Amino acid sequence: xxxxxxxxxxxxxxxxxxxxxxxxxxxxxxxxxxxxxxxxxxxxxxxxxxxxxxxxxxxxxxxxxxxxxxxxxxxxxxxxxxxxxxxxxx
Numbered sequence: 001x002x003x004x005x006x007x008x009x010x011x012x013x014x015x016x017x018x019x020x021x022x023x024x025x026x027x028x029x030x031x032x033x034x035x036x037x038x039x040x041x042x043x044x045x046x047x048x049x050x051x052x053x054x055x056x057x058x059x060x061x062x063x064x065x066x067x068x069x070x071x072x073x074x075x076x077x078x079x080x081x082x083x084x085x086x087x088x089x090x
Contacts, residue, residue, distance in 0.1 A: 035066055039058055039059075043078075
């Protein structure tokens with residue numbers, strides 16, 4: 001009797017549970033930082049501390065390691081402002 005009650009309760013709970021559709025996650029709604037995002041924040045911290053060498057190294061690492069990160073283009077612009085020359089003359 002208890003087993004039947006348990007199975008019935010489980011079936012009832014599952015029948016009212018929300019159905020979730022499989023979809024690709026929206027990267028703009030991410031709740032966790034990616035490695036590139038963490039590097040960008042670290043570079044901002046170094047910039048605020050006026051540690052130009054650490055800022056430059058961190059931004060270069062971000063571009064090299066995470067070239068498709070949302071901050072990569074901005075990191076490249078910051079490096080150009082700092083006088084860093086990239087392969088290809090920019």
